Amino acid sequence: MTEIAVKMKETVGTMPPEEKLGFGTYFTDHMFTMDYNPQEGWHNPTVAPYNEFSVFPAAMVFHYGQAIFEGMKAFRTEDDRIVIFRTKDYLERFNRSADALCIPNIDVAVVTEGLKKVVEVDKKWVPTKVGTALYIRPFIIATDPYVGVKVSDTYKLFILLSPVGAYYAAGFDPVSIKVEDKYVRATLGGLGEAKTPANYAMSLRAQEEAKKEGFAQVLWLDAVERKYIEEVGTMNIFFKINGEIVTPDLVGSILGGMTRRTVLELAKAWGIKTSERRISVEEIFAAHEKGQLEEVFGTGTAAVISPVGELSWKGKRIVINHNKTGEFAQKLFDTVTGIQYGKLEDKFNWIDEVTKL
Structure with missing residues (x-):
């Protein structure tokens, strides 16, 4: 087990009504962060209040685009568990993106632990209605203050959480x-x-x-x-x-x-x-x-x-x-969401349980 520092926000927010969530607009009270440098590798795993952060205007991410991200979801099941869908698979893809951008790989087990911790801390933000979820956005940016084309030596990882509704305004309509x-x-x-x-x-x-x-x-x-x-x-x-x-x-x-x-x-x-x-x-x-x-x-x-x-x-x-x-698209949607919300048995071991409320 990795020791993860937890810094709680003094004044917590309130999730808007679930029917008004939309997508990518609201963010929870906390986020997970880690830092990287060549001497220590990935270190300082922390759950911290969601807030602004400081970075030099010369940070390489702004000038040369060295950055990656992922998109995942956590769900509240019918029996009031909070689960994440295919955690390991998404984080392994995160590492494949890191390879393409010359970013140091993360330890999937450590980041999984940090991800589950921040979701647990902000569990009240996981919506309840079918069609809603807690969107999870891990991302890494290059932070070297250097104007020149090279691979950065330092990086910062974040995991943001956002309660969401349907991605398209049309919902499940074609x-x-x-x-x-x-x-x-x-x-x-x-x-x-x-x-x-x-x-x-x-x-x-x-x-x-x-x-x-x-x-x-x-x-x-x-x-x-x-x-x-x-x-x-x-x-x-x-x-x-x-x-x-x-x-x-x-x-x-x-x-x-x-x-x-x-x-x-x-x-x-x-x-x-x-x-x-x-x-x-x-x-x-x-x-x-x-x-x-x-x-x-x-x-x-x-x-x-x-x-x-x-x-x-x-x-x-x-x-x-x-x-x-179509009939097949409907069956797929019903099956995937059924597994995600705990209505159907997870025969594929896709679900990671975070906590039972």
Whole structure:
């Protein structure tokens, strides 16, 4: 067991009404922090009040973008336990992102302990309604005060907690997505498979243009041939074609989502054929024309399962499943959230219990 210092906030806040939570707007009373330097490694694990912090204007994160983050969730179950979904898997991916950005790896066991401690301290902020959760945002920034391109020697890790509702305003209703054929997000050999701010900064221009056209998100194509589907701005993407579940394979430019992994594991357990491969936008539109495209849905920590009701590409629009949530997407959503909220048995050992109230 690692000794974690706990500094309690003197005046605690109040969570807003759960129906007004939205996503990413409110933050709990405390956060978890750790520091890194070459002499001590990762050290000083602390639960501290959520507050501003000091950093030099020359900190390398501002100038050269050396930073990574993760997104996880904790849930309040029907029998009043607080649990976290796939803790180890998310933190191991955090380390893979660290490798890509030349950031020292964390000790997953130590950070798990710190994460559980801060969630326990702020357990009153875990909402109760189905569809709500406590969003968990670990991130690391480079803190060397140096203006020059090099790998930083010092870093700071934070874990923030935020009570949230649905990610999309439409909730579980199907969303409309634009296939992006002008801009690109990531290339092979780049940072596409890492959760780093640069990837999301790259998506903003296309996302803003798509929103003005009435779309919820953009679907990215590969950067070389501009024909192979990669991922949505905040989600991985799946297609149900003639009963088979197809999703782009992880070639190095796509984030290996934990919900993506969860869906593939569930489909395998249910005996449903799945395929991870290159799939072109032409193939999707042709499958629709032949009546073979049964469902399209996105997967991600924030939205869990997000049915897609419409795809638009080069001015052509197709409506999937009469713009209604598909049977398979609904089953996935019910199963994943059922496990998360303790309604269904966790046969896959995905749930980590923090505390029983």
